[in-house]
Amino acid sequence: MTASPTAVQAPPDLLIETRALRKEFGGLVAVADVDFELVRQSISSVIGPNGAGKTTFFNMLTGAYTPTSGEIIFDGNDVAGLSQHKITELGIGRTFQNIRLFGTMTSLENVLVGMHCRLRSGVLRSVFRSPVQRREEREARDRARQLLAYCGLPRHAENEYAHHLAYGDQRRLEVARALATQPKLLLLDEPTAGMNPQETRAFIDFVRKARDELGLTVLLIEHDMKVIVEVSERVTVLDYGQKIAEGLASEVVADERVREAYLGKQAVG
Amino acid sequence: MTSITPEELIGPVQASPERRYRQWLIAIVVATLLVIYPVLYHHFLSNVATNWLPTMSTAFGIAAFTVMGLGLNFVVGYAGLLDLGYVAFYATGAYVAGWLGSQQFAQVTVNVGGTGFKGASGIHLNPWLIILIAAVFSALIGVVIGIPTLRLRGDYLAIVTLGFGEIIPQFVRNGDNLGGFNLTNGSFGLNGIDGLGFGNTLHRWFHFLPANFLNEADATWYYWSALLLVGLAIGASILLRDSRLGRAWVAIREDEDAAGAMGVPLMRTKTLAYLIGAFWGGAAGCMITLASSSTSPQAFSLQVSIFVLCMVILGGMGNVWGVALGGALLAYINYQGLYAAGNTFNNVFNSNVQIPEYSYLIYGILIVSFMLLRPEGLIPSARRRLELHEEEDETQAELAETAPA
Numbered sequence: 001m002t003a004s005p006t007a008v009q010a011p012p013d014l015l016i017e018t019r020a021l022r023k024e025f026g027g028l029v030a031v032a033d034v035d036f037e038l039v040r041q042s043i044s045s046v047i048g049p050n051g052a053g054k055t056t057f058f059n060m061l062t063g064a065y066t067p068t069s070g071e072i073i074f075d076g077n078d079v080a081g082l083s084q085h086k087i088t089e090l091g092i093g094r095t096f097q098n099i100r101l102f103g104t105m106t107s108l109e110n111v112l113v114g115m116h117c118r119l120r121s122g123v124l125r126s127v128f129r130s131p132v133q134r135r136e137e138r139e140a141r142d143r144a145r146q147l148l149a150y151c152g153l154p155r156h157a158e159n160e161y162a163h164h165l166a167y168g169d170q171r172r173l174e175v176a177r178a179l180a181t182q183p184k185l186l187l188l189d190e191p192t193a194g195m196n197p198q199e200t201r202a203f204i205d206f207v208r209k210a211r212d213e214l215g216l217t218v219l220l221i222e223h224d225m226k227v228i229v230e231v232s233e234r235v236t237v238l239d240y241g242q243k244i245a246e247g248l249a250s251e252v253v254a255d256e257r258v259r260e261a262y263l264g265k266q267a268v269g
Numbered sequence: 270m271t272s273i274t275p276e277e278l279i280g281p282v283q284a285s286p287e288r289r290y291r292q293w294l295i296a297i298v299v300a301t302l303l304v305i306y307p308v309l310y311h312h313f314l315s316n317v318a319t320n321w322l323p324t325m326s327t328a329f330g331i332a333a334f335t336v337m338g339l340g341l342n343f344v345v346g347y348a349g350l351l352d353l354g355y356v357a358f359y360a361t362g363a364y365v366a367g368w369l370g371s372q373q374f375a376q377v378t379v380n381v382g383g384t385g386f387k388g389a390s391g392i393h394l395n396p397w398l399i400i401l402i403a404a405v406f407s408a409l410i411g412v413v414i415g416i417p418t419l420r421l422r423g424d425y426l427a428i429v430t431l432g433f434g435e436i437i438p439q440f441v442r443n444g445d446n447l448g449g450f451n452l453t454n455g456s457f458g459l460n461g462i463d464g465l466g467f468g469n470t471l472h473r474w475f476h477f478l479p480a481n482f483l484n485e486a487d488a489t490w491y492y493w494s495a496l497l498l499v500g501l502a503i504g505a506s507i508l509l510r511d512s513r514l515g516r517a518w519v520a521i522r523e524d525e526d527a528a529g530a531m532g533v534p535l536m537r538t539k540t541l542a543y544l545i546g547a548f549w550g551g552a553a554g555c556m557i558t559l560a561s562s563s564t565s566p567q568a569f570s571l572q573v574s575i576f577v578l579c580m581v582i583l584g585g586m587g588n589v590w591g592v593a594l595g596g597a598l599l600a601y602i603n604y605q606g607l608y609a610a611g612n613t614f615n616n617v618f619n620s621n622v623q624i625p626e627y628s629y630l631i632y633g634i635l636i637v638s639f640m641l642l643r644p645e646g647l648i649p650s651a652r653r654r655l656e657l658h659e660e661e662d663e664t665q666a667e668l669a670e671t672a673p674a
Contacts, residue, residue: 062530064530083534083535084529084535088531088532096527100527101527102519102523102527103523103656104652104655105519105520112513113516113531114531114532116513116531116532117532117533118532119513121513121514122514123509126512126513127505127508133512161655177531180531
């Protein structure tokens with residue numbers, strides 16, 4: 001039985017897709033042949049108990065780790081094994097689980113570093129302060145200020161050293177810095193860790209807003225079930241490096257194997 | 270303990286207009302004084318305490334070594350790459366000076382605005398051209414050394430750079446028979462190198478520019494030449510610091526992985542720091558060699574690398590003004606300060622102690638005291654201070670938080 005071409009459902013517009021992605025550290029298999037895909041402009045989460053391989057998975061997507069085997073197709077390119085800055089340039093931005101800002105740089109400078117791959121001025125233009133360089137620098141500063149405001153940093157934070165910012169502002173600055181790379185895919189590694197419920201609430205709204213306004217695709221690593229259920233359209237569950245479940249947040253949370261992974265066998269049985 | 274606000278600790282991040290104005294004023298006054306120093310020295314100061322005041326040739330040495338300090342600051346201060354083999358670039362600069370300004374390659378006779386005799390065999394280019402070529406050549410060597418080594422981090426990088434600092438002098442020492450070709454003249458080094466000057470051609474066109482500084486009454490022109498290099502190096506330092514590249518260097522120093530994830534190409538950016546550092550090292554090494562008219566492998570010891578590194582640390586890593594001051598101070602002590610101190614000491618105590626013999630002891634004490642008492646250097650960069658004092662700062666913040674409301 002052959003379906004007529006019109007009846008075939010159009011394939012979903014994928015931004016990123018991994019095929020049998022695998023990472024081994026010596027004998028330890030941190031991520032085992034994970035197939036994974038993200039639809040453009042979706043918000044999804046990767047969850048799993050500690051040590052399940054979530055951050056390793058993230059690190060392969062961003063190029064921090066080279067996969068042992070497997071493919072990562074991002075926006076039509078195989079990016080597995082490319083260096084970090086190339087992947088960032090192609091459009092994957094990230095934040096870190098434990099905040100990793102450039103502490104002795106100001107907020108504005110942090111965002112400007114994020115713009116590095118979108119700016120062009122090299123040594124000679126900088127030394128001679130060519131008109132091109134000066135215009136680029138001025139525009140970059142303007143855009144950086146807009147980004148800081150967009151991410152909700154107070155006006156006076158601009159010239160404050162990142163190290164001196166309040167915790168919440170540091171989290172916001174990390175997002176601003178990641179957005180400065182002009183990502184298509186934004187990876188957020190436990191972004192709400194340490195936030196109180198109001199801040200978490202505001203952050204969820206912000207992620208949605210950014211997705212809609214900037215056309216982002218967002219992937220989170222998250223522990224807070226409330227955030228997961230509320231914000232993510234799809235959830236992927238990793239345990240011991242294996243993908244054990246995938247689907248709508250509500251389905252996944254009810255899945256027996258997921259509960260097993262989180263709570264242990266007996267609790268479920 | 271009284272609490273310190275960030276502003277008290279490091280000053281406002283963005284200098285206010287008045288502050289900026291004052292800084293520029295100070296810079297202009299200092300620059301003017303430095304330029305007219307020879308005049309002051311000859312007409313007013315030479316009768317007073319001559320012993321202590323830097324002579325013209327000391328002043329030249331100070332300025333030339335300050336350029337090296339400023340060059341190393343790109344690598345160590347800005348990008349945070351510990352380089353213990355900076356002397357390699359002094360060596361490349363020195364040998365380019367010899368190759369392009371002596372009779373080393375007597376097979377050919379080339380003279381382009383040189384300072385030597387017109388018909389002399391060998392290559393004789395204009396000294397300023399030689400300095401430029403030496404700087405560019407050293408920068409290339411910097412890239413060649415950088416590409417394999419800069420993948421390493423921290424201590425490992427330091428050790429490998431240390432190795433390269435030894436390899437280059439060894440290569441020079443054994444480079445007198447490269448397949449029958451005498452490139453470096455072995456351990457004898459290169460001698461009879463043309464003096465620093467504007468060259469005969471330029472002198473004919475512009476009479477006030479001396480053809481060869483060797484024929485002048487004293488080393489004033491040498492000093493002015495090196496001072497020009499200092500000015501250029503400071504300018505380049507400031508302009509690059511406040512640019513896309515400068516920010517990328519600091520980001521790498523702060524957190525290499527995060528910088529990479531934010532799209533900073535790590536190898537390229539680190540190699541550029543190395544390249545620019547090597548550029549100034551080569552320029553300074555070349556100028557020193559042109560002034561001293563000879564060079565040999567013995568000159569490129571580890572001590573030179575350490576000495577230049579000390580300039581950067583003592584002055585204040587990452588701060589241009591600090592490094593310039595630290596460099597000038599250490600070079601002064603090295604060239605003249607110790608002798609002057611020794612003489613004064615012996616006169617006062619009527620003794621006969623050879624103070625300069627204890628130079629390394631004295632440097633050692635100086636460095637140790639600085640590290641203990643003022644680790645951020647003479648004029649620290651705001652960032653560096655923040656780094657070194659952030660722990661105190663955090664402790665205070667914690668104390669404030671835990672204190673009952």
